[in-house]
Amino acid sequence: PQHWVASWATSPAAYFVYVAP
């Protein structure tokens, strides 16, 4: 028997604009 298995994942967060130092 088979089922869904996580194979790749990443955690969502809120975008902010990267400001170069």
Added chain:
Amino acid sequence: QPDLAFPFPNANTSGANDQTIRSIVKPDLWGNTMRLRFSNVFGNQALTFDSTTIALQEYAGNVVHGTVTPVTFGRSLSVTIPAGQEMWSDPVRLAWVRSADDPLIQGRNLAISYSIRGDSGHMTYHSGANTTSYITGPGTGDHTNDADGFAYEYTTSSWFFLTTLDVMASTDTVVICAFGDSITDGTHTTFNGNDRWANVLSRRLHDAYGNKVSIVNEAIGGNRVINPVVANAASGPAAVDRLDRDVLGLSGLTDVIWLEGINDLGAGYGAAANPVENPVVHTPQAIIAGYQDVVARLHRHGVKVYGATVVSALGLNNPAQGWDLIHFPSFLATVDNGAAVEAGRLILNQFIRTPGNFDGVVDFDAATRDPDPAALGNMKAKYLPNSQFTQLPWDYLHPNHAGYNAMGLAVDIAPFAPA
């Protein structure tokens, strides 16, 4: 991160606009039937994709001819994800994958492309991918079926909207989640090199157990165990708040390895720091209560959780221990994160090492710390110099390639043997 003002000039207002993102991801377990999950959980409006494809990355933004495969949602090529929601695709059959053991696709990357219709609104993303993905210019429309990467003018070191890849696999597959902060996310790992500690562990698990195990990464740089945090910051909600979605929401989950707590203690975020993301320095006792809450919730779902000891941050930002004040004066968040953070870290690690508090212990502290008293409790010197930005000094917090390799080698893989 490349300057995203060019692909996303209105990132803080209307977001992406009529353009295509080609995200590069590395499956830990292959198969010929997959599905994708996209997230608009931090969005402020509905997000619509006109088209989505999966292909085998050839190199950079190019994919292997003949592998571009359409992805549907409720049998439709387009999908609209309401603000605050996630969405799974339909199962996708990949004709070019023979099986999980197909030697020609082991270790390869997928290129997952999706074209945004109109404005995306505020974008949900994962900042620290340490992996290059590709973006077409605003207003360029749908390039999801392009085999060549020419239209993908821009690069990013983040993953936008895409959060999960599932594969159909045997029900006795062991599924491990690496959960935590930047040290699990891979800060200072080798760009596009997949040398996070969890990648090293993955290699060992697959060597030992073949394709009966999958390990995925649910860490975020700057993440904390407990609140208060600013939930819509790039460092994500606290672990206690995101556990249900990010960890318990993983398909087939059996085990968690959890390394987190240094950001709660204030490393890099002390009294003099900008309190935008982490406004409070927590006590070890409050952090331990957060550990206990998460362990209990995982156990209620039949998931085992292995506590990882928190690695040294003793010299972080401390000029007396080598911090480079000349080149990085503005990054000096506190006068000294040394003694106070170290005292808290030792309390956390004593709890983590105490039998019964977790299902087992992964002693990353022992694997990385220099036992010589002259080292003042820092990591071993060979693990300190930054392996990604080779011209920059180290930060006494994130291990380098050698350090992450040592961490991956320190994990006892016996508990993760398939039945």
